[in-house]
Amino acid sequence: MANQSIRLRAGGAVARRQLVSRASRYFFLGATVLGVSILLFLGYETIVTGASRLSLDFLTNYPSRFAEKAGLRPAMFGTFWLMLITIFTSIPIAIGTAIWIEEFAPRNRLMTIVKINLANLAGVPSIIYGILGLTIFVRFAGMDRSLLAGGFTLALMIIPMTVIASQEAIRQVPPSLRDGALALGATRWQAVRYNVLPNAIPGIMTGTILSISRAIGETAALLMIGGFTFIRFDPGPNLVDFADPAAFLAGLNESFTVIPIQIYAWSIDSRREFQANAAAAIIVLMVGVMALNLLAAVIRERFRRN
Numbered sequence: 001m002a003n004q005s006i007r008l009r010a011g012g013a014v015a016r017r018q019l020v021s022r023a024s025r026y027f028f029l030g031a032t033v034l035g036v037s038i039l040l041f042l043g044y045e046t047i048v049t050g051a052s053r054l055s056l057d058f059l060t061n062y063p064s065r066f067a068e069k070a071g072l073r074p075a076m077f078g079t080f081w082l083m084l085i086t087i088f089t090s091i092p093i094a095i096g097t098a099i100w101i102e103e104f105a106p107r108n109r110l111m112t113i114v115k116i117n118l119a120n121l122a123g124v125p126s127i128i129y130g131i132l133g134l135t136i137f138v139r140f141a142g143m144d145r146s147l148l149a150g151g152f153t154l155a156l157m158i159i160p161m162t163v164i165a166s167q168e169a170i171r172q173v174p175p176s177l178r179d180g181a182l183a184l185g186a187t188r189w190q191a192v193r194y195n196v197l198p199n200a201i202p203g204i205m206t207g208t209i210l211s212i213s214r215a216i217g218e219t220a221a222l223l224m225i226g227g228f229t230f231i232r233f234d235p236g237p238n239l240v241d242f243a244d245p246a247a248f249l250a251g252l253n254e255s256f257t258v259i260p261i262q263i264y265a266w267s268i269d270s271r272r273e274f275q276a277n278a279a280a281a282i283i284v285l286m287v288g289v290m291a292l293n294l295l296a297a298v299i300r301e302r303f304r305r306n
Contacts, residue, residue: 043286046279046282046283046286047279047283049275049276049279050276050277050278050279050280050281050282050283051280051283052276053276053277053279053280054280054283054284057071058070058071058072058277058280059071059072059073059076059284060073061073062074062232062233063230063231063232063262063265067271067273067274067276067277068273070266070274070277072259072262072281072284073234074231074232074233074234074235074256074257074262075257075258075259075261075262075281076259076284077234077235077236078147078227078235078236078256078257078258078259079216079258079259079288080236081147081151081235081236081237081252081256082147082150082151082154082256082258083212083215083216084151085147085148085150085151085152085154085155085252086151086154086155086158086212086215087212089151089152089155090154090155090156090158090159090162090211091162091208093155093159094158094159094162094163094166094208094211095162095166095204095208097159097163097166098162098163098164098166098167098170098204099166099170099192099197101114101115101163101167102167102170102171103170103188103192103196104188118160118163118164119160119164121160122160122161122164124160125220126157126218126220126221127220127221127224129153129154129156129157129221130153130220130221130222130223130224130225131224132153132156133149133150133152133153133156133221133224133225134224134225134226137149137152137153137225138225138226143253144253145225145226145227145228145255145256146252146253146254146255146256147235147236147251147252147253147254147256148252148253149225150222150225150227150256150258153221153222153225154215154218154221154222157214157215157218157221158211158212158214158215161207161210161211161214162207162208162211164207165203165204165206165207165208165210165211166200166203166204166207166208168203168207169200169201169202169203169204169206169207170196170200170204172199172200172203173195173196173199173200174199177191177195177196177199178191178192178195178196180195181194181195198303201303202299202300202301202303202304203300205296205299205300205303206296206300208296209292209293209295209296210293210296212292213289213292213293216259216260216285216288216289216292217260217285217289218260219260219261219263219264222258222260222261223261223264226255227256227257227258227261228255228256228257228261229257229261229262229264229265230257230265231255231256231257233254235251235254235255235256235257236251236252236254236256237250237251237252238251259281259284259285259288260285262281263278263281263282263285266278266281
């Protein structure tokens, strides 16, 4: 007797759910393809427009009224120092806050309110942080429109995001690692230090790098606190200032510009030559962000192997 295959067909509500499932799969696939296609198109247009302007002179020259002589040097220095201030200010606070909330804080209504507020702060528009930085750091603290004020403002902006990412990474660590360390006589901090953190570091690093990538591309908050669109000096301390704390601090109190602000200044210029400069600066910024993401992937993979 020949083998006969029996094909069962679902009916009623089950059939409708299967139809919706298949339709949603193709819908989300189409949305993904559309988003990636638009991104590739914009990237291609940017590269075609700005590739001709990329050169060593473009990276080392100061801004100019003449497009062919204009460069990114002050913006690159400003971005470098601003990111250093942001990283060394925000990351210890954010990771320490996440560790305390997840491992040491009491589970009560107050902590629930704190977690809800952290989630809300992560979604606040950056312009609000710019207004906050202008009020607290520029006017109240008297930092003027300096690198310190800009770095502290960006630190405020990325702390909630980094805290939430670090909390999620810590939650992914199996509870058995904590319980086993405590059962063997370790203190709570020793269990966190030697069992929880090594396993949470890949996720923490990923969230941290993504937060920093957002800060690198920030424009609105820095414009609010007075980031300049045209300066002809190198913001931040010089190499010789590292031996002199007063000179180093004075360098951090200088005015500044960053790559996103320089892109904004060139992009609103109607001349085609400056549009090419803006595209070239976008390429430089994209390379920097991609390098950070690659660094995050390498660090995450190394910790996973260990």
